[in-house]
Amino acid sequence: MGHKNHDWGVGKTPPVIRSHSLAKHRVLRGYLERYISVLTANPRLDQFRLTLVDGFAGGGIYLDARSKEERSGSPLIMLEAMDQAAEAAKASRLKPFHLDVQYIFVEKDAETIDYLRSVISKSKHAPLLADRIQLLQGEFTAKVPEITAFVKQRGRAERAIFVLDQFGYIDVPLPTIRNILATVDKAEVFMTFAVDFLIDYLSENEATQQTLAKIGITLPSKTIGTAKESRDWRRSIQLALHEQIRSQTAAKFYTPFFIRSEDSHRDFWLVHLSGHFRARDVMVGLHWKENRSFAHYGGSGLQMLGYDPKYDSDLTRQRMLPEFHFDQTARASSHEExxxxxxxxxxxxxxxxxxxxxxxxxxxxxxxxxxxxxxxxxxxxxxxxxxxxxxxxxxxxxxxxxxxxxxxxxxxxxxxxx
Ligand SMILES: C[S@@+](CC[C@H](N)C(=O)[O-])C[C@H]1O[C@@H](n2cnc3c(N)ncnc32)[C@H](O)[C@@H]1O
CATH class of the missing domain: 1.10.10.10 (Winged helix-like DNA-binding domain superfamily/Winged helix DNA-binding domain)
Structure with a gap:
């Protein structure tokens, strides 16, 4: 993995956006707006401090092939969502309100980060480049100590949202997330994880073990071999991977969802990891709103996420459960269960x-x-x-x-x- 499938360059047409990325962007925008609205609901609050980190920022703009319009990428979505959230918070108050946000955009590719800088400087957010937006060129993992130190010196609240939109599964090692969550008190992480590509790659060989060690996943060759013999081996490996992501990051709250990509027919996961129940509640609330592009494994009621390893031995039951969509039917069956x-x-x-x-x-x-x-x-x-x-x-x-x-x-x- 780690290939470059988006190409941004000054003077070039922006890359075409795919519909699964649009779905992911809708969730990110919705989450950020809801997050501010929930955490600033108390009208006596007159300021709110937050750091937004985009660890795999990209060039900031895409082209929508159907409408031929430009679409914002994740860094621009962060800026726009904060404008919208600040407006909403101000509208519900009589006294002034200050949304105190610092942005850190990390991007490995030099040409892409130049492109992003030029996109922001031509936008209404240009003044923020002076003292609110930091553009860091390099690999995200290498920048983590600098970023966490920055968040901590901003004050006691230590609120930070990390968006880690890697292409594949190897660029965000799970111990890095564990370190972020352990170091920054109120950190949250969104991570994309190309689960089907990883599953296709898994074999009972040494190269697989070396790759898994880089990601911080423990999945012995024997487990992979045994899983491959089972009729529903893909799901069996998925259960093990869910458990690994949760335990290796030591996140208290873990919300995994899959997004199906139409072009590659491969699922990837959008995983939200946090240490606070309110963050998890905002995240789940969004999935109920966004029920067109998101679905969920398992049935309704308790123990339905399907990542609990005790279900490894009970896969037949899992298969019989209908897929769970966040619609009226899901709501009624959840209530009943x-x-x-x-x-x-x-x-x-x-x-x-x-x-x-x-x-x-x-x-x-x-x-x-x-x-x-x-x-x-x-x-x-x-x-x-x-x-x-x-x-x-x-x-x-x-x-x-x-x-x-x-x-x-x-x-x-x-x-x-x-
Ligand atoms: C999927 S694109 C990001 C898209 C962006 N998050 C959005 O939604 O608009 C991934 C970007 O991460 C960059 N990248 C790849 N590996 C990286 C790494 N280890 N650290 C930081 N950036 C990286 C790539 O150059 C590419 O621009």
């Missing part, structure tokens, strides 16, 4: 569990938003399966969850009947 499954998770916590802890402990297993989970808990509260109280346990909330700190308790009488 959770109505059945959540009481089992709540009943062992005799002293109760806060909504925030319950959601955090389950969110990696199921792609529902906090809002969907609250709807289910509200139904369980109304039918008396659970009780909901405020955090001081002074008020009983018959209608269900109002705050993330609310405590959910099993209803002991109900237990007798279930």
């Amino acid at each position: 959770l109505l059945r499954q959540l009481p089992e998770r709540i009943f062992p916590s005799k002293d109760g569990i806060t909504f925030q802890s319950l959601f955090s402990s389950l969110t990696n297993e199921c792609p529902v938003t906090a809002e969907i989970m609250k709807d289910v808990l509200n139904d369980l509260a109304k039918d008396g399966t659970i009780r909901v109280q405020d955090k001081q346990k002074l008020i009983i909330r018959r209608a269900g969850i109002r705050h993330d700190s609310d405590i959910i308790l099993p209803n002991p009488q109900r237990r007798l009947f279930t």
Whole structure:
């Protein structure tokens, strides 16, 4: 991998954008706008500090072959999304609001970074080149220490979003992500991962082991061999790769989704990794909005992401589950499954569990938003399966969850009947 399939050069026509990249860009833009809107929802907040890092920036502009219009690449999308988010935050306040963003765009190729500089300097964002945008030429991994040090010296909040849009699977080693998440308190990472290309490449040989070691993946030759003998070997390897990405990056919250590329008929994953449940909630909320281009393996309810290795031995069941699309059908079936499954998770916590802890402990297993989970808990509260109280346990909330700190308790009488 690592081939160059986009070509930017000053004076040249920008490369044509593919529809799977448009889908990925819609998610990135939507995520950034939602992220600011969720984290600045408190109208008393008068400033918000964030660092946006594009580790594989590209040239900033594409051509849409159908409409012949120019389309923004990820660095421009970041700039535009922040403008939009700042406008929205200002519109909801009476007093001034300052969105304090620093941008770091890393690009290996010298011609491409020149192109990007010229695109920005011709745009309305040109003034930001003076003190808000850093253009760094070189390999992303080599720039990580400099970038994390920069984010940390900006202040205590340490909010940073890293967009790591590699071509293949080798340029973002998992230990690099682990290092970012461990060093920067509120870092989040979006990574593309060409999963099908990696799966096609895997063999039981030494070269494969060397490549996997570079990425930071442990997948012994024997495991690859055994997986290849199984009828559904592709999915079996995918399960192992999900588990490896999650464990080798040590990310608390992990949201993997596949994007199918029409031209190569290969899937790649867009993986979101973070240490905070709110970030994960913003991400999952977007997938429900963006249900045309995104789909999800597995069924609805808990344990449906399908990356849990205990499902390795149960692949037949996985195959029978319908694909999960983020539509009305998915929402209804998620609701129904959770109505059945959540009481089992709540009943062992005799002293109760806060909504925030319950959601955090389950969110990696199921792609529902906090809002969907609250709807289910509200139904369980109304039918008396659970009780909901405020955090001081002074008020009983018959209608269900109002705050993330609310405590959910099993209803002991109900237990007798279930
Ligand atoms: C898929 S394109 C990026 C597209 C861009 N993220 C967008 O969505 O508009 C990948 C870019 O990363 C650059 N690149 C490849 N390897 C790199 C590395 N190790 N570090 C930084 N940039 C790299 C390539 O030159 C190419 O311009």
